[in-house]
Amino acid sequence: MVVLGKKSLSESMNARVIGSGTESMILAHGYGGDQSVWDKLIPYLTNHFTLLVFDWPFSGAIKDPNLFDLENYSNLSYDAFADVLINLLDEIKFNSSSSSSSSSSSSVFVGHSMSGMIGCIASVKRPDLFNRLILVAASPRLGHLYINTEDYEGGLNKSEVDNIIETIGTNFYDWAEKFASLAMDAKDPPSADKFAQSLQRMRPEIALSVAKTVFYCDEREVLEKVVTPCTIVQTNSDIVAPNSVAYYMQAKIKADATVEIIDTFGHFPHLTAHLQLIQVLSRVLGFQY
Numbered sequence: 522m523v524v525l526g527k528k529s530l531s532e533s534m535n536a537r538v539i540g541s542g543t544e545s546m547i548l549a550h551g552y553g554g555d556q557s558v559w560d561k562l563i564p565y566l567t568n569h570f571t572l573l574v575f576d577w578p579f580s581g582a583i584k585d586p587n588l589f590d591l592e593n594y595s596n597l598s599y600d601a602f603a604d605v606l607i608n609l610l611d612e613i614k615f616n617s618s619s620s621s622s623s624s625s626s627s628s629v630f631v632g633h634s635m636s637g638m639i640g641c642i643a644s645v646k647r648p649d650l651f652n653r654l655i656l657v658a659a660s661p662r663l664g665h666l667y668i669n670t671e672d673y674e675g676g677l678n679k680s681e682v683d684n685i686i687e688t689i690g691t692n693f694y695d696w697a698e699k700f701a702s703l704a705m706d707a708k709d710p711p712s713a714d715k716f717a718q719s720l721q722r723m724r725p726e727i728a729l730s731v732a733k734t735v736f737y738c739d740e741r742e743v744l745e746k747v748v749t750p751c752t753i754v755q756t757n758s759d760i761v762a763p764n765s766v767a768y769y770m771q772a773k774i775k776a777d778a779t780v781e782i783i784d785t786f787g788h789f790p791h792l793t794a795h796l797q798l799i800q801v802l803s804r805v806l807g808f809q810y
Contacts, residue, residue, distance in 0.1 A: 530605075531613050533588050536575040538615065540567035544629065544808075545616055547573045549606070551634030551658075552735050553697070553720035553728070555582035558633070561795035562802075569808040570629070573615050577636075578605065579731045581722025589727050597738045599635065603642035610650055627652040629806060633791060634658050634761070638740045644749040654751045655802065658762045658788050661741040661770060682736045689732050693725040704761050706786045706793040716789065744773035751778040752805045754790065754798065761788040781805070 530536075535556065546566065548559045556574040566572060576582040578589040594601050610616065616626050630651050632640040637659020644651045688696045701717035720728075751774050755767040764782065771778045781801045785794035803810055 528585070529612060530609055531575075533583070533585050534575045534578065534605075534609060535582060536573065536609060536613065538571060538573055538613070539563065540570050540572045542566070542568060542570035542572075544570050544806075545573070545627075546570040546629040546631060547606075547610075547615070547640075549575070549630065549632040549636035549640065550577065550580070551632075551636050552579075552731060553716065553723060554633070555580045555719055555722075557582075557719070558716070558789070558791060562791055562799060565799045565810040566802075568810070573610075573613075573628075575609065577602065579723065579727050581719060581724070586724070589724075589730075591726070591730050594734065595730055597734050599639045599642055599734070599738060599740060602635075602639045603646060606639060606643045607647050607650065616650060629653045629655060631655040631657065631802075632659065634660075634788065635735050638743065641743050641747050641751075642740065645743060645746045648748055651749045653806070654747070654749050655754060655805070656751055656770070657754045657790065657798070658756070658759060659753070659770070660762050660766045661744055661773075662739045662766075686729070686732060686736060689725075690729050693723075693728055694721050697721045697723075697728075704759075704788040706789075708786075709793040712789065712792040716792065741773065744770060745775050747774050748776050750776050752801075753778060753780045754783065754801055755780065756783050756785050756787055756790050756794070758786040759788050779805075 550556060550558045555576045559574055563572065616628055627650055630640040637656035638661055640654050640656070644654060697720040698717050701713050701720060705713035705716060753767045753770055755762060755764050757764070767780045771780050783790050783794055783797045783801065785797060787793050790798045799810060
């Protein structure tokens with residue numbers, strides 16, 4: 522249970538509604554990030570979309586240390602995060618307030634990494650809130666790095682993931698710096714530094730708790746329940762999310778699902794290849810920028 526005191530959920534999560542478009546879009550960052558990871562995309566979107574950006578309770582940008590309840594979020598599932606997303610949308614009445622001049626009362630959801638599956642779960646619980654899911658470098662079996670099984674190739678085996686979790690627990694700040702450089706395009710050091718700083722702002726105990734969910738959860742059964750159309754976006758070389766995961770998701774998702782491969786390296790195309798990502802969004806969603 523999260524105790525918010527006098528602040529609303531939207532205030533506690535630093536939620537902002539920006540833009541003047543007639544369509545609505547939600548931008549949800551992944552593990553270690555905050556809403557600033559979308560800064561390069563926002564100027565290209567605000568003419569066509571009214572945007573909602575926010576910081577997840579685990580983010581280092583959150584000022585209230587009580588917003589993240591370790592017990593509530595420690596069940597190795599994204600279910601609690603999906604509930605927070607739904608509560609946020611209901612509280613600010615985002616869809617109804619942002620679509621007064623549009624025939625649609627639902628939003629495009631853009632979720633990076635773990636937020637991709639959070640969006641899938643939220644869409645199953647409340648399909649009325651979403652008209653399309655854009656899943657950027659997402660995976661149903663772990664949201665960040667993936668454990669291989671006999672019928673599912675995610676990227677890492679269990680011993681490798683166990684070692685990562687141990688390192689996060691014993692030397693989080695050193696791991697964060699190294700991970701940022703490995704998961705980012707080496708040709709873009711400023712973006713790697715930006716993400717490393719964001720990651721290192723997380724409280725270590727929260728970073729470890731969320732990492733356990735990210736690395737050990739298995740949400741594959743959710744895919745067959747998703748009825749909202751999906752676009753799955755991957756880079757052509759991502760040590761975190763192999764392309765095999767994208768095509769696995771496409772095959773399992775119940776709704777229409779397409780895969781878009783961006784010709785770049787790394788797990789963060791919104792930071793290192795934002796123009797290519799905008800081109801994909803423009804083509805899929807039918808807007809000009």
